Amino acid sequence: MFDLDRWREIFQSINKNRLRSVMSGFTVAFAILLFTLLFGVASGLGNFFKTAFADDAQNMMFVRVGKTTKPYKGLQRGRRVQLKNTDYNYITDEYADNIQYQTARIYKNFSIKHKNKANTYSVRAVHPDHQFLEKTIIDEGRYLNERDLKSKSKVIVIGRLIKKDLFGEKLALGKRVNVNGSSFLIIGIFSDEGGDNEERMAYMPITTAQMMYGNNDYINQINLGYNPDLSTDAAIAFGEKVERDMRKKLNIHPDDQSALSVRNMAEANKFVGVIMFALYLIIAFIGSGTLVAGIIGISNIMIFVIKERTKEFGIRKALGAKPSSIVGMVVQESVLITTLAGYAGLSLGTYILSLVGNSLEEQYFIKDPSVSPGIVISATIILIISGLIAGYVPAKRAAKIKPIVALRAD
Amino acid sequence: MAIYSFNYFRRKLTIQMIKIEKLHKSYPIGKDSLHVLKGIDLHIKEGEFVSIMGSSGSGKSTLLNIVGLLDEHDEGDYYLNGQLIKDLNEKKAAILRNKFLGFVFQSFNLISYKTALENVALPLYYKGMARKERLKIALEYLDKVELKDWANHLPNELSGGQKQRVAIARALVTNPKVVLADEPTGALDSTTTDNVMDLLKAINDEGMTVFVITHEEEVAEQTKRIVRLKDGIIISDTVTSVAKAV
Numbered sequence: 001m002f003d004l005d006r007w008r009e010i011f012q013s014i015n016k017n018r019l020r021s022v023m024s025g026f027t028v029a030f031a032i033l034l035f036t037l038l039f040g041v042a043s044g045l046g047n048f049f050k051t052a053f054a055d056d057a058q059n060m061m062f063v064r065v066g067k068t069t070k071p072y073k074g075l076q077r078g079r080r081v082q083l084k085n086t087d088y089n090y091i092t093d094e095y096a097d098n099i100q101y102q103t104a105r106i107y108k109n110f111s112i113k114h115k116n117k118a119n120t121y122s123v124r125a126v127h128p129d130h131q132f133l134e135k136t137i138i139d140e141g142r143y144l145n146e147r148d149l150k151s152k153s154k155v156i157v158i159g160r161l162i163k164k165d166l167f168g169e170k171l172a173l174g175k176r177v178n179v180n181g182s183s184f185l186i187i188g189i190f191s192d193e194g195g196d197n198e199e200r201m202a203y204m205p206i207t208t209a210q211m212m213y214g215n216n217d218y219i220n221q222i223n224l225g226y227n228p229d230l231s232t233d234a235a236i237a238f239g240e241k242v243e244r245d246m247r248k249k250l251n252i253h254p255d256d257q258s259a260l261s262v263r264n265m266a267e268a269n270k271f272v273g274v275i276m277f278a279l280y281l282i283i284a285f286i287g288s289g290t291l292v293a294g295i296i297g298i299s300n301i302m303i304f305v306i307k308e309r310t311k312e313f314g315i316r317k318a319l320g321a322k323p324s325s326i327v328g329m330v331v332q333e334s335v336l337i338t339t340l341a342g343y344a345g346l347s348l349g350t351y352i353l354s355l356v357g358n359s360l361e362e363q364y365f366i367k368d369p370s371v372s373p374g375i376v377i378s379a380t381i382i383l384i385i386s387g388l389i390a391g392y393v394p395a396k397r398a399a400k401i402k403p404i405v406a407l408r409a410d
Numbered sequence: 411m412a413i414y415s416f417n418y419f420r421r422k423l424t425i426q427m428i429k430i431e432k433l434h435k436s437y438p439i440g441k442d443s444l445h446v447l448k449g450i451d452l453h454i455k456e457g458e459f460v461s462i463m464g465s466s467g468s469g470k471s472t473l474l475n476i477v478g479l480l481d482e483h484d485e486g487d488y489y490l491n492g493q494l495i496k497d498l499n500e501k502k503a504a505i506l507r508n509k510f511l512g513f514v515f516q517s518f519n520l521i522s523y524k525t526a527l528e529n530v531a532l533p534l535y536y537k538g539m540a541r542k543e544r545l546k547i548a549l550e551y552l553d554k555v556e557l558k559d560w561a562n563h564l565p566n567e568l569s570g571g572q573k574q575r576v577a578i579a580r581a582l583v584t585n586p587k588v589v590l591a592d593e594p595t596g597a598l599d600s601t602t603t604d605n606v607m608d609l610l611k612a613i614n615d616e617g618m619t620v621f622v623i624t625h626e627e628e629v630a631e632q633t634k635r636i637v638r639l640k641d642g643i644i645i646s647d648t649v650t651s652v653a654k655a656v
Binding site for chain 2: 004005007009012013130263311312314315316317318319321322323325393400402403404407
């Protein structure tokens with residue numbers, strides 16, 4: 001229903017009454033501005049949460065053990081629970097379908113030495129899947145592989161900062177370092193978004209560590225990446241099942257949290273999701289409330305405008321304007337003002353958010369606050385509908401004006 | 411057959427442009443109602459130049475509003491150009507007004523933010539005519555009322571007489587069947603009154619039916635037929651000397 005003449009009429013009327021049109025658009029512009037800013041801040045918080053956990057894979061689960069605090073099946077409390085390779089294999093066999101990645105971990109603190117430079121670093125002895133669970137980024141060379149594990153090779157992958165400490169700017173890949181007295185070949189250098197601590201770390205094959213340091217099959221921790229196809233709830237249920245089964249297998253009291261715990265990122269994800277949902281709900285509530293106020297504002301001013309233009313509508317009707325043409329004109333004017341004002345608010349809001357950028361990340365945990373194109377599109381639709389609603393009542397009034405009454409109004 | 415032809419010719423010669431029979435109209439005032447028109451019979455043929463005279467309260471404005479399809483009558487019949495006016499909704503009334511009627515008001519009723527040309531072109535917009543064409547036609551009619559040079563002026567830049575001439579051009583632009591003028595000279599001084607009346611006479615001379623409402627004797631005397639209204643009934647219906655002179 002694009003009617004150039006209609007638009008011409010509307011632009012003429014808006015142009016002749018600029019102040020009035022700006023005033024009526026103001027509330028809507030303000031509502032959308034507020035909504036944009038709030039929404040941007042919320043998405044900024046959301047972005048912060050996301051990157052805060054981005055260091056590790058989102059689908060990570062840790063199985064950790066400690067000392068028992070409750071006696072169980074004739075076993076005394078205070079017993080130290082030890083995970084072994086059999087536990088690792090048990091999980092592989094039992095839950096293969098639900099697992100994307102799996103690795104065991106042994107923690108060691110070793111001095112690593114190259115020529116005359118030496119320092120003590122955390123060393124993790126792991127399986128190759130660890131790379132994906134920790135989101136380790138290989139800068140040079142390669143990560144550990146199955147062959148390294150099978151042959152129990154004395155190879156090591158060092159963090160970017162270890163390389164910097166020991167080698168400076170010189171080439172480190174392919175060089176040998178002394179780890180706790182044994183010579184290891186550097187096969188890779190990595191970086192990690194988790195910060196300096198994660199980059200002052202080294203990885204070696206778990207089999208090598210088990211052979212060299214104790215000659216046993218002990219492991220400290222098992223990390224899993226659950227199948228990403230699982231829903232959050234299914235993933236949480238999976239975590240609970242692993243916890244129950246492992247307790248049974250290791251003879252631990254079902255409620256003994258310190259003896260064995262499974263930390264599941266799915267729970268954290270769910271928690272963040274719930275918080276973000278609540279936040280968006282609040283914002284939607286505030287935003288829509290303000291928008292409703294804006295709509296009522298426009299509607300109110302339009303009613304006043306109709307009153308002011310009673311005579312004009314009377315003349316138009318006397319000259320042959322149909323009621324539908326009057327309704328169309330008023331509604332279209334309302335939609336135009338609402339949409340323009342809304343976009344003004346949206347643009348201003350987006351501009352302010354872009355100025356703010358990441359400056360609030362440190363103090364207020366707001367990262368890259370912005371509104372997505374989806375929001376802009378739905379805002380457009382909402383604005384048009386708002387304009388229709390705001391214009392409807394005044395338009396109906398205008399259409400009801402009787403020409404004789406209007407023409408009498410001098 | 412012969413009778414048929416005779417009737418046909420008679421009708422052809424004397425088309426009843428406005429035919430009003432036993433017309434009644436009341437307005438509710440609180441619980442009571444005010445009986446304004448009490449059985450009006452009035453026939454106006456095509457090409458007539460009629461004035462309705464009467465003091466205020468005589469019902470002449472109500473009559474004009476009903477004739478102009480701006481108001482509805484309660485009882486009686488009203489035929490406009492042979493068409494029975496009954497149960498009109500707003501849309502139909504708007505279409506008929508646009509097609510058959512041209513209005514001239516006492517207070518001009520031009521739209522203040524539109525130029526003289528745009529005001530004249532407005533009825534053509536509601537007729538659905540393209541912009542270029544309607545502006546061209548509007549300019550022709552402005553030329554006819556000798557205001558071509560004022561086409562792009564806003565109403566507040568025009569004198570009273572000029573405004574009324576713009577309004578007359580607007581009334582004529584759709585080439586209606588009847589021009590209805592409600593106290594067209596009520597807001598004008600005597601010189602401009604004469605100008606406007608001369609213009610209406612000229613329009614009538616071209617064959618247009620003109621229907622004027624006035625309370626001024628001098629104005630009524632320039633029309634060809636005077637219908638006097640008092641308390642809602644017609645008290646006299648006379649042909650003037652102007653008509654006899656023609």
